[in-house]
Amino acid sequence: MKTQTMIEEEENMTMNIIRKGKGELFTDPDPDHARAFFQKKSRKMINKSMTLTKAIETFVHDGDYLAMGGFGGNRSPIAACHEILRQGRKNMGLAGHTTTHEFEILSAGEVFDRVDAAYIVGLEARGLSPCARRYMQTGKVKVTEWTNYCISARLRAAAMGVPFVPTRNLLGTDTFEYSGSIIIECPYTGKKLALQPALYPDVAIIHVHESDVYGNCRIRGILKSDNDLARAAKRTIITCERLISNEEIRRDPSETTIPYFLVDAVCEVPYGNYPGNMVYEYFSDEEHLREWLKAEEDPEVFKEFLKRNIYDCKNHHEYINKNGGMEKLLKLRTIEHLLHKEAD
Amino acid sequence: MTTNYNPMELMICVASRELEDGSTLAVGTGAPCAAAMLAQKLNSPNLAIMFEAGSVSPQLPEMPISVGDSRASYKAIMVSTMGAIMETCSRGYVDYTFLGGAQIDKYGNLNSTYIGGTHAKPKVRFPGSGGANDFGSFCWKMMVLTVQDARRFVEKCEFITTPGWLQGGNSRYEAGLPEGTGPYKVFTNMAVMDFEPESKRMRIISINPGYSVKDVQHNCGFELLRAPKITETQPPTEIELKILREEVDPHRYVIGR
Numbered sequence: 001m002k003t004q005t006m007i008e009e010e011e012n013m014t015m016n017i018i019r020k021g022k023g024e025l026f027t028d029p030d031p032d033h034a035r036a037f038f039q040k041k042s043r044k045m046i047n048k049s050m051t052l053t054k055a056i057e058t059f060v061h062d063g064d065y066l067a068m069g070g071f072g073g074n075r076s077p078i079a080a081c082h083e084i085l086r087q088g089r090k091n092m093g094l095a096g097h098t099t100t101h102e103f104e105i106l107s108a109g110e111v112f113d114r115v116d117a118a119y120i121v122g123l124e125a126r127g128l129s130p131c132a133r134r135y136m137q138t139g140k141v142k143v144t145e146w147t148n149y150c151i152s153a154r155l156r157a158a159a160m161g162v163p164f165v166p167t168r169n170l171l172g173t174d175t176f177e178y179s180g181s182i183i184i185e186c187p188y189t190g191k192k193l194a195l196q197p198a199l200y201p202d203v204a205i206i207h208v209h210e211s212d213v214y215g216n217c218r219i220r221g222i223l224k225s226d227n228d229l230a231r232a233a234k235r236t237i238i239t240c241e242r243l244i245s246n247e248e249i250r251r252d253p254s255e256t257t258i259p260y261f262l263v264d265a266v267c268e269v270p271y272g273n274y275p276g277n278m279v280y281e282y283f284s285d286e287e288h289l290r291e292w293l294k295a296e297e298d299p300e301v302f303k304e305f306l307k308r309n310i311y312d313c314k315n316h317h318e319y320i321n322k323n324g325g326m327e328k329l330l331k332l333r334t335i336e337h338l339l340h341k342e343a344d
Numbered sequence: 345m346t347t348n349y350n351p352m353e354l355m356i357c358v359a360s361r362e363l364e365d366g367s368t369l370a371v372g373t374g375a376p377c378a379a380a381m382l383a384q385k386l387n388s389p390n391l392a393i394m395f396e397a398g399s400v401s402p403q404l405p406e407m408p409i410s411v412g413d414s415r416a417s418y419k420a421i422m423v424s425t426m427g428a429i430m431e432t433c434s435r436g437y438v439d440y441t442f443l444g445g446a447q448i449d450k451y452g453n454l455n456s457t458y459i460g461g462t463h464a465k466p467k468v469r470f471p472g473s474g475g476a477n478d479f480g481s482f483c484w485k486m487m488v489l490t491v492q493d494a495r496r497f498v499e500k501c502e503f504i505t506t507p508g509w510l511q512g513g514n515s516r517y518e519a520g521l522p523e524g525t526g527p528y529k530v531f532t533n534m535a536v537m538d539f540e541p542e543s544k545r546m547r548i549i550s551i552n553p554g555y556s557v558k559d560v561q562h563n564c565g566f567e568l569l570r571a572p573k574i575t576e577t578q579p580p581t582e583i584e585l586k587i588l589r590e591e592v593d594p595h596r597y598v599i600g601r
Contacts, residue, residue, distance in 0.1 A: 071397040071412030071426075098397070098474060100410070119474035124410045125373040125597065128470070139465030145457065148396055149430035149478040156427055168434060169481040172510045172519030173453075174503045175473050178463055183520070192520025222398030222412055223425045279414045286409065336414055338405060 015187055021170075021179035023144030026093045026114050027065050029197040031161045037234050041261075048266045049213040052239060052315070055265035056083045059235045060203055065093030066112070067155075067199070067233065069206030069226040072100035072124060073276035073284060075219070077207040077239050079269045079316035085109035086311060095201060096120040097151040097225065100129075101276055104292065107132040108306055114142040116199070118151050126289060131296040145178040152225045154199035158232030166193035204233030206258070207273050209281070211240040215263025216249045216256050221279035223257065230258040239269045241281060271329060274320055283335040288323055349580050351491075351533030352599050353588060354552060356382060357580035359442065359489050359531045367439040368392045370429070370479045372411055374598055375489050376442030381407070381592045386584065394438065396475035398424045407597055430475065433482035436522070441483035443476050444490050447501045450546050450566040452488065452508025452527030452539060454480065455501040463503070473505050480506035481521055485528035492532035497564040509544035516544075535560045536577055540569050552577045 028034075050058075060066065070076035081102050094112040096103060098119040106112055108131050121132045135141065146154075149169055157165040170176040171183065171192055182195045206226050210218040215238055219226060230236050238258070243266070249256060271278075275285035295305035313319045320329065334340050349357075356379045363369060363383035371380050371393060381404050384391045392401040397412030402420040410416065417423050432438055445454035446468075456476060460467025480486050486508070490496060508527045510516045516526055526544075530537040536550040547569030548560055553576065561568055580588075593599050 072410055074397070074410055074412040074414075096472070098412070117472045119471045121469055122471035125407075126409065133469055136469040137461075137466055143463070145472060147473040147477040148426055148475040149434075152425070152427040152430060168520070168522060169430075169478045171481065171521050172507045172516065173477060173505065175457070175477050175505050221414070221417055222423045224397055224412065225426055227425065228427070277410070277413045279417065283414060284409065341405075 016185035018183040018185060018192060021176050021181045023178050023180040024114075024142060025180040025197060026116060026144065027199055027201065029157075029163045029200070031163055031198060034158065034200045034234070035161065043261045045214045045260050047213045048215050048263060049243065050265055050267060052079060052083050052267040052269055055237045055267050056080065056087055059237055059264055060084060060089060062089055063091045064202040065095075067095035067097065067201035067204050067229055068099065068102055069204065069224065069229055070273070070276075071222060071224045072098040072119070073102065075207055075221065075278055076102050076273055076276050077205040078102065078105070078274060078276055079272040080205045080207075080237065080239055081105040082310050082313070082316060082319065084111055095151060095199065098148055100124060101289065101292075104129040104132050107135040108302070110135060113140060115144070116146055116151060117143050118146045118148045123289070123293070127293060129293065129296060131302060143178075144180050145175045147175060150179065150181065150196050151199065152228070153196035155225045155228040155232045157196060157198035158200045159228040162198065164195040164197045166195055168193060170194040199232060201229070201233045203235045203237065204229050205237045205239065206230060207239045208258070209241050209278075210244045211238050211266050212244055212246045212249050212260075213266055214246060214260035215258070215266050216246065216260045217258035217263070218249075218255045219257040227257055230262045235264045236262050237265045237267065238263050239267045239272045241270055241272065241278065243268045269316055271320055272316060274316070274329070275323070277336070281336060282329060282332040285323070285328065285332060349585055350599065352601055353585060354580055355489055355531050355533055356588060356599065357584040358536065358552075358577055359487065360386070360584070362487065362529065363388050363391050363440060365390050368394065368437060369440045369442070370394045370396065370433055370438050370475070370483055371442050372474070373408055374444070376444070377407060378588065378592050378598045379442065379489065382584065382588050385587050385591055394429050394432065396426055396429050396478075398426055398429060400424060400429070407593055430478050430482070433479060436484070438483045440485050440487060441479035442487050442489050443480060443506060444488060445476070445505065446470050447496060447498050448488060448490065448530070449498055449501045449508070451510060451512050451544055452486070452530065452546060453501045453504045453510065454488070454506040454508065455503045457503045457505045459502055476506040480508070482525065484525055486526060487528050488530045490530070490532060492534040492560060492563045494563050494565045497566065499566045509539060512544040513542070534563060537568065538571070545569050547571050548574055550575045550577045553579050
């Protein structure tokens with residue numbers, strides 16, 4: 001028979017759940033399900049280089065949940081987004097973890113039908129995307145609200161192999177009410193904490209500066225959450241500005257951000273982030289990004305614009321050639337390095 | 345001597361004076377970033393700016409278009425992760441943040457998610473929180489820089505994306521948000537507001553040159569409290585305007601709006 005003290009101790013050990021957000025969880029936060037998947041994933045250090053077309057065909061499927069690296073057009077896998085449209089992927093889930101031009105492109109293809117929204121629809125100082133807005137206002141897309149930190153924390157939890165991590169944001173807001181978070185009372189301090197459930201995407205696409213053919217990657221500049229994203233995703237596609245040798249990776253391992261065993265495909269796509277900004281490589285093509293926003297105002301005009309710039313292009317380089325080619329790229333390199341401001 | 349300036353220039357100059365040297369600030373693009381740059385170039389060279397994409401304490405050469413672009417990490421002391429920046433705020437190391445939104449209510453709550461219709465089928469969808477809810481939850485003093493307009497200053501936000509004083513009184517801390525944090529000041533083209541310490545309702549503390557208390561109230565969708573002594577806002581100085589126009593925003597991306 002239980003004594004009164006034992007009963008009290010048990011009661012004290014119950015975690016007090018205060019409130020649950022009503023947003024849908026689009027992914028499974030169970031770390032053992034993820035571990036079972038990772039257990040079977042090949043650890044062989046083999047040549048994974050392939051064309052982007054092949055990588056998207058093989059690793060991105062209708063209905064998959066997709067998360068992309070980079071921060072809103074900066075070091076973002078734009079070439080991969082175009083290829084996803086060309087291959088006509090549908091019914092995907094999407095992590096809107098500051099997705100700007102990427103979100104604009106995937107909205108144009110109506111690629112996704114559910115979104116974890118931290119930052120969507122906008123392009124920061126450039127304004128809002130009329131196309132993304134129209135799509136989000138149709139009611140066809142299921143939305144669960146989060147914040148940028150929530151999604152960082154969710155990827156962190158997944159990378160840690162635990163079902164959630166606690167944070168102190170979201171409290172008191174409608175962002176919480178429409179999230180998939182749960183508020184609990186801290187068993188140590190009694191404070192209120194918002195739990196961020198682990199986010200294991202089916203597929204991550206990350207654009208990096210350099211990778212070897214095995215998928216050992218170097219990223220320069222801000223990381224956003226890409227270290228955790230590569231660890232959390234079930235499959236990871238790398239697009240890189242250039243391939244480098246494994247010897248170069250081993251010469252300075254402190255530069256490696258993503259190790260090969262997390263990676264499924266490596267695609268060399270120089271200027272793969274155009275018209276976005278690739279830090280230390282090329283600045284964003286603001287003129288062309290304005291053309292996008294302008295074209296979106298009229299759905300008929302935009303249809304033609306997409307045909308010309310995505311659907312009729314064999315690959316990303318054809319798209320770049322249609323929009324200024326090497327001359328444009330040289331200009332963007334000059335702007336990136338502020339060379340246009342050097343004194344005569 | 346009368347100096348000519350537009351409302352945006354005024355708002356940026358007045359807001360920038362809050363950012364003292366040696367303090368830390370989490371900020372986005374646009375007018376708030378211009379205020380931070382102006383402070384950094386004029387009186388606060390050691391103002392540490394943090395951007396949610398991961399940049400720590402850059403020396404901005406020009407206005408970033410995105411908080412994750414090359415300019416936002418120019419001559420930074422470190423480039424890190426989004427988690428690292430947000431956790432710096434969560435630990436209590438970040439003094440200020442500047443935010444905006446489609447709606448602000450009398451308790452300084454912000455809506456940047458949607459207006460009209462329902463959440464499932466909104467009339468107008470906006471970006472959502474981004475990092476705003478995080479900054480507004482964690483930074484010690486949250487400030488807002490926005491145009492004074494009755495459609496923007498509403499009795500109650502349709503959706504609270506980012507917490508202000510929530511329902512007023514002690515509700516913010518009762519909800520579990522860190523003690524000592526909260527909305528501090530609101531800067532508009534017409535006035536500067538703070539929040540009455542007990543009720544946490546927005547109140548006028550200073551009127552910008554050329555406007556009256558009546559003008560401000562007329563362009564506000566809720567009743568504003570009035571501080572015991574309402575002062576006149578100091579207009580931009582020659583040197584503030586010179587740096588703002590020549591160094592901070594020479595292409596007039598923000599001040600030309």
